[in-house]
Amino acid sequence: MSDLVTGDAVVLGLRPARLPSRGLAILLDLAVYVTGYVLISVGLTMATASLDEAAQAAVAVAGFLLFLVGVPIAVETLSHGRSLGKLACGLRVVRDDGGPIRFRHALVRGAMGIVELILTFGSIACIASLVSARGRRLGDVFAGTLVVRERVPGTQVMPVPPPPPWLAGRFTGLDLSAVPDGLWLAIRQYLTRMNQLDPQVGAAMAVRLADDLVARTGAPPPAGVPAAAFLMAVVHERQSRDAARAFRPSAGGPSSGFAPGPAPVPVPGPVPGPVVAPVPYVAPAPVAPAAAPRAGGFAPPA
Numbered sequence: 001m002s003d004l005v006t007g008d009a010v011v012l013g014l015r016p017a018r019l020p021s022r023g024l025a026i027l028l029d030l031a032v033y034v035t036g037y038v039l040i041s042v043g044l045t046m047a048t049a050s051l052d053e054a055a056q057a058a059v060a061v062a063g064f065l066l067f068l069v070g071v072p073i074a075v076e077t078l079s080h081g082r083s084l085g086k087l088a089c090g091l092r093v094v095r096d097d098g099g100p101i102r103f104r105h106a107l108v109r110g111a112m113g114i115v116e117l118i119l120t121f122g123s124i125a126c127i128a129s130l131v132s133a134r135g136r137r138l139g140d141v142f143a144g145t146l147v148v149r150e151r152v153p154g155t156q157v158m159p160v161p162p163p164p165p166w167l168a169g170r171f172t173g174l175d176l177s178a179v180p181d182g183l184w185l186a187i188r189q190y191l192t193r194m195n196q197l198d199p200q201v202g203a204a205m206a207v208r209l210a211d212d213l214v215a216r217t218g219a220p221p222p223a224g225v226p227a228a229a230f231l232m233a234v235v236h237e238r239q240s241r242d243a244a245r246a247f248r249p250s251a252g253g254p255s256s257g258f259a260p261g262p263a264p265v266p267v268p269g270p271v272p273g274p275v276v277a278p279v280p281y282v283a284p285a286p287v288a289p290a291a292a293p294r295a296g297g298f299a300p301p302a
């Protein structure tokens with residue numbers, strides 16, 4: 001699973017396929033390949049009936065390697081990891097970095113599949129998939145690949161509660177560049193579930209998250225603002241910035257789709273008057289520096 005977090009604090013990632021779905025996809029593939037192999041074998045047997053036994057054995061071995069090894073490798077290479085069985089089960093073979101596989105990846109997986117899937121009837125593949133944390137068989141380990149789920153059931157993303165109206169636009173100048181994605185995700189998960197928590201526990205969590213956020217932003221906590229309302233307002237501010245950045249039109253670009261506006265009308269400058277002697281500058285008296293604010297400031301609940 002990747003650690004990419006969007007502006008709405010939603011984690012994105014690839015889900016590895018588990019043994020049941022992978023086993024079903026392999027069974028579908030084997031059914032198609034074995035059916036084709038049997039039909040071709042019957043045709044080759046009838047075509048090579050006049051040859052000697054050595055030639056017939058050579059043709060049989062060549063047909064076996066072609067349909068049970070060569071065809072799966074060619075299908076995975078050309079379809080970028082989507083065989084018929086994987087396509088039916090919503091699976092796909094990708095590299096460890098998430099990219100599409102190539103011929104060498106499919107070749108290693110197909111060569112190891114002879115031992116794992118055919119010669120041992122899938123027992124080695126099942127054991128390796130159960131032991132692996134990501135459900136990989138030996139062919140995936142040696143090839144550096146991973147079978148992932150493409151059709152993931154959609155999960156409903158709960159919206160963050162809006163902040164109080166009197167906090168709207170109050171944190172427009174807050175620096176949020178140092179806030180990590182993990183903290184954003186924790187804040188969002190708390191805000192979407194705070195009504196389901198015990199009041200005392202939820203208030204303590206809000207205070208802790210607010211103190212962490214204040215420590216990251218370097219700004220003092222606002223006086224009299226509850227911790228939960230402060231978190232709502234800051235998350236809303238970040239989402240507003242992300243939305244404004246995403247929908248900001250390109251300045252002066254030919255593809256922006258907006259016609260240029262009228263030229264600005266020149267405004268006449270002030271009429272020159274008599275020259276006045278400059279007033280000498282007097283430096284202000286030094287002011288004692290104020291005490292540095294604390295990183296926290298939110299009082300825990302009673």
